[in-house]
Amino acid sequence: MITVICILTLPDGATVTGTLRAESAQGSYPIQYTGAVERLTDRCQTGDATDLKALFTLQALASHGSLSVSETGLYERWAD
Numbered sequence: 001m002i003t004v005i006c007i008l009t010l011p012d013g014a015t016v017t018g019t020l021r022a023e024s025a026q027g028s029y030p031i032q033y034t035g036a037v038e039r040l041t042d043r044c045q046t047g048d049a050t051d052l053k054a055l056f057t058l059q060a061l062a063s064h065g066s067l068s069v070s071e072t073g074l075y076e077r078w079a080d
Contacts, residue, residue: 006018008063020047025075030046
């Protein structure tokens with residue numbers, strides 16, 4: 001399982017965190033948000049790691065904020 005954590009720091013210091021835990025690269029998984037979530041202009045309830053990173057990258061560009069992304073773990077290997 002991988003865990004992707006995106007932390008957006010807005011120019012005024014407020015932060016928004018999006019966390020996704022995924023078992024495989026395929027499929028959608030729930031995204032959990034914490035912090036100043038109301039400051040996001042768009043949110044996805046589910047997605048994959050690429051969706052989460054793209055969403056937060058666009059939010060960082062639009063808000064002139066800074067973005068920190070961490071990705072840990074490995075996808076599960078499925079038997080054929």
